[in-house]
Amino acid sequence: MRHKVAGYKLGRNTAHRRSLLRNLVTSVIVEERIETTVPKAKAAKPIVEKMITLGKRGDLAARRLAGAYLMTDEALVKLFDTVGPRFGDRNGGYTRIIRTHWNKGDGADKAFLELLGSEKILDEKKEKRAEARAKKTAEAKKAMEEAEAQAQAEREAAPAEGEKEDKKE
Numbered sequence: 001m002r003h004k005v006a007g008y009k010l011g012r013n014t015a016h017r018r019s020l021l022r023n024l025v026t027s028v029i030v031e032e033r034i035e036t037t038v039p040k041a042k043a044a045k046p047i048v049e050k051m052i053t054l055g056k057r058g059d060l061a062a063r064r065l066a067g068a069y070l071m072t073d074e075a076l077v078k079l080f081d082t083v084g085p086r087f088g089d090r091n092g093g094y095t096r097i098i099r100t101h102w103n104k105g106d107g108a109d110k111a112f113l114e115l116l117g118s119e120k121i122l123d124e125k126k127e128k129r130a131e132a133r134a135k136k137t138a139e140a141k142k143a144m145e146e147a148e149a150q151a152q153a154e155r156e157a158a159p160a161e162g163e164k165e166d167k168k169e
Contacts, residue, residue: 008043021047024113026071028095029079032121033114041097041113048113052094055084086117 024044027034054062067076087094098112
């Protein structure tokens with residue numbers, strides 16, 4: 001029996017579990033939304049919320065505590081510059097878990113673990129990707145048209161050169 005034993009084992013040893021959770025928390029802070037299994041999301045949620053609370057505090061001690069847990073400097077900077085101040089007036093409940101589907105192979109339930117208010121940021125990212133994709137498509141189309149025009153010009157020039165050679169003979 002595991003009465004009064006908090007936390008999730010996730011089928012891993014201690015070091016592997018700690019590394020997994022550190023990576024999940026870092027990814028949530030950087031990306032604002034990740035897709036993972038439901039037990040992993042439930043295990044990472046309280047840690048993400050503790051990190052955001054540290055980000056709200058904003059002092060040097062909080063920065064060092066968060067830096068000792070997060071995997072990248074990018075995540076640390078984002079936590080203290082954007083994520084922490086965003087939840088400044090909110091007392092807890094910074095994340096949500098949205099169940100999505102299940103894996104066909106092993107039947108694991110999948111879920112999104114995301115920060116509240118991340119919809120705007122995710123929509124901006126989608127718009128940027130769509131703009132970049134449209135720009136890349138337009139450039140490719142323009143390059144194709146130029147190549148087609150150049151090939152057409154070469155085809156027109158080739159018969160003219162052939163006629164000149166016939167006249168010389």
